[in-house]
Amino acid sequence: MINSNSSRPYFVAAASIVTAIFTWAMASTYLIPETLLPHPFDVWDQAVEMSDSGLLWISIEASVWRVFWGWVMGVIAGVITGLILGELRGVDAVIGPIFEFLKGVAPISLVPIMILWFGIGEFPKLMIIAYITWVVVTVSTATGVREVPNVRLRAARCLGMSQLEVFYRVILPSTASYVLVGMRSGIGFAYIALISAEFIAVDKGLGFLIMDSRMNLQTPLMIVGIVSLGLLGSGSQLIYDVITLQIPWLSRFRRL
Amino acid sequence: MIRIGRWGPLYGAILFFAMWQVGADSVGTPLLFPGPLVVWEGFWRLAETGEYFEHAGATLQRLIVGMAVGIPFGATLGCAMGASRDLNAWFDPYVRMANSTPAIALIPFALLWFGVTEFARYSLVFYTAFLVLALSARQGVTQVPYLRIKAANTLGVVGISAFFRVIVPSSFPAILSGIRTATGLGVMVVVAAEMLGAANGLGFLIILGRQNYDPTLIFIGIFSLGVISLVLDRGFQFCIERFMPRWSVKRRV
Numbered sequence: 181m182i183n184s185n186s187s188r189p190y191f192v193a194a195a196s197i198v199t200a201i202f203t204w205a206m207a208s209t210y211l212i213p214e215t216l217l218p219h220p221f222d223v224w225d226q227a228v229e230m231s232d233s234g235l236l237w238i239s240i241e242a243s244v245w246r247v248f249w250g251w252v253m254g255v256i257a258g259v260i261t262g263l264i265l266g267e268l269r270g271v272d273a274v275i276g277p278i279f280e281f282l283k284g285v286a287p288i289s290l291v292p293i294m295i296l297w298f299g300i301g302e303f304p305k306l307m308i309i310a311y312i313t314w315v316v317v318t319v320s321t322a323t324g325v326r327e328v329p330n331v332r333l334r335a336a337r338c339l340g341m342s343q344l345e346v347f348y349r350v351i352l353p354s355t356a357s358y359v360l361v362g363m364r365s366g367i368g369f370a371y372i373a374l375i376s377a378e379f380i381a382v383d384k385g386l387g388f389l390i391m392d393s394r395m396n397l398q399t400p401l402m403i404v405g406i407v408s409l410g411l412l413g414s415g416s417q418l419i420y421d422v423i424t425l426q427i428p429w430l431s432r433f434r435r436l
Numbered sequence: 437m438i439r440i441g442r443w444g445p446l447y448g449a450i451l452f453f454a455m456w457q458v459g460a461d462s463v464g465t466p467l468l469f470p471g472p473l474v475v476w477e478g479f480w481r482l483a484e485t486g487e488y489f490e491h492a493g494a495t496l497q498r499l500i501v502g503m504a505v506g507i508p509f510g511a512t513l514g515c516a517m518g519a520s521r522d523l524n525a526w527f528d529p530y531v532r533m534a535n536s537t538p539a540i541a542l543i544p545f546a547l548l549w550f551g552v553t554e555f556a557r558y559s560l561v562f563y564t565a566f567l568v569l570a571l572s573a574r575q576g577v578t579q580v581p582y583l584r585i586k587a588a589n590t591l592g593v594v595g596i597s598a599f600f601r602v603i604v605p606s607s608f609p610a611i612l613s614g615i616r617t618a619t620g621l622g623v624m625v626v627v628a629a630e631m632l633g634a635a636n637g638l639g640f641l642i643i644l645g646r647q648n649y650d651p652t653l654i655f656i657g658i659f660s661l662g663v664i665s666l667v668l669d670r671g672f673q674f675c676i677e678r679f680m681p682r683w684s685v686k687r688r689v
Contacts (some may be wrong), residue, residue, distance in 0.1 A: 186524075188511060188521075188525070189521060189522075189524070189525035189528075190525070191525075192522050192525035192526050193525045193526070193528060193529055194621065195526075196525070196526040196527070196529060196530075197529055200530070200641060216548065216549055258489040272444075273444025273445075273447075273448075274444050274447045274448045274451060275448060275451075276444070276448070277444065277445040277448045277449070278448050278449075278451075278452050280666055280669075281452075281662045281663070281666050283620070283665070284620065284623060284661060284662045284663075284664070284665025284666050284669070285658055285661050285662045285665075286623060286624035286627045286628065286661055287624075288540065288627060288628045288639075289625065289627055289631075289633060289638075289639070289642050289657055289658045289661055290655075290658065291631075292642055292643065292645065292646035292654050293651060293655070293658070295646070296528050296646070296649075296651060296654075297466065297468065297469075348605075367638060368538070371538055372538045372540055372624065375540045375541050376628060377541060379540070379543075379544075379628075379632065380631070389542075390541060390544050391544060393544075394547065397548075399548065402544060402545060402548070403545075404624075405541075406542065406545065408543050409537065409538075409541050410533060410536040410537035410541070411536070413536045413537070413538070414532070414535075414536035417536075
């Protein structure tokens with residue numbers, strides 16, 4: 181019975197999913213109008229049809245492009261500001277609180293002003309995604325620098341390292357794990373920003389697909405959009421995990 | 437070295453407003469980029485008629501109602517999932533799925549189901565709080581030191597009473613930090629929901645500013661959001677340190 185015990189969670193999970201899909205099918209057939217809750221098969225047909233017509237892939241491509249470049253810009257900017265904030269106590273005391281404030285400003289609230297300033301091209305969307313990633317990565321990088329153990333700094337100085345050497349050989353490696361964690365949670369926030377931007381102003385992408393389907397009351401389309409967005413989000417984090425864990429000089433920093 | 441430690445945030449605020457003013461001056465048109473003085477004037481006009489407080493109050497109310505319902509339900513599910521492997525296996529697929537789907541993506545769905553109603557907004561905040569709390573409570577329960585449970589067992593506290601007297605209190609710091617996370621995400625969701633369908637609230641104020649080409653309103657909205665989340669976050673932390681030092685996360689160090 182020991183072996184069956186280890187596979188038991190999978191059986192329970194499978195039973196749970198089957199029950200859920202069955203309940204969904206029953207509810208949509210007998211209880212809830214189809215415009216509110218379409219039948220699971222209808223949703224599946226919709227997904228297949230969209231995949232065949234290419235609409236799904238065009239939307240995914242547009243969204244992934246935005247998220248990726250926005251995120252990359254945000255990470256680069258965030259690491260730089262984070263290092264500055266963490267290293268220079270005086271700057272941190274003055275600028276740090278501004279970042280605490282910015283963290284609370286939802287990316288979606290910036291969409292209208294970005295549209296006003298930069299129009300409805302790709303640039304404002306990238307800016308919004310980069311903005312929230314920047315804030316998240318900055319905060320975690322600065323925390324990492326601040327929490328470098330004092331023992332390490334003293335040891336480095338005892339061994340006669342110069343200020344610059346301490347920065348490269350002690351502070352950067354000690355901070356790396358915080359940066360990696362910040363980058364990972366930045367992915368989640370980048371997707372939130374992506375949907376926010378695509379809901380309000382865009383011509384293609386998954387967010388647009390979801391919003392558009394609401395106008396036309398195409399609920400299966402909406403569900404396909406939401407599910408692909410979820411899969412894309414968790415897929416991105418999975419890819420990030422695989423990459424950072426596979427590269428040897430990065431994986432040793434994934435302790436947090 | 438100048439000693440700035442204590443007054444840092446004040447200098448920060450001065451710097452922030454100064455940069456804002458300089459930026460606005462260099463752009464030159466308040467119709468594109470209003471400076472802090474213009475925004476303050478606009479805020480004063482809104483505050484005088486009480487309109488501002490109506491919007492801010494509506495946002496806060498939505499946040500508080502959704503959180504107040506979502507937190508206990510989410511924490512209960514999370515504790516149950518942490519304690520029972522079968523329950524965990526049963527609910528885990530949905531928690532994973534929901535966790536990778538941002539609540540903002542569900543706004544059109546909520547509006548479809550519940551219409552443009554107060555209930556739709558409550559349900560979105562509820563969803564966010566429920567999910568975050570389920571995850572953090574589960575993590576808290578599974579990370580209770582094994583030694584502590586063993587010790588309780590030795591002292592005769594077993595089974596269900598060990599669950600309530602040892603495991604739940606031990607997971608409290610995780611639950612509290614979950615509430616903090618949920619508050620931050622909750623603000624984002626409320627605003628998004630208000631921007632996509634509401635007749636009041638700070639998110640509506642921002643959309644109104646966009647429709648009327650009045651960036652002052654947008655800036656009032658953005659600024660209020662930052663202030664509200666900062667105050668809620670700091671206030672919550674302060675309450676823990678002051679009234680429940682036992683559960684303070686800082687004690688971990």
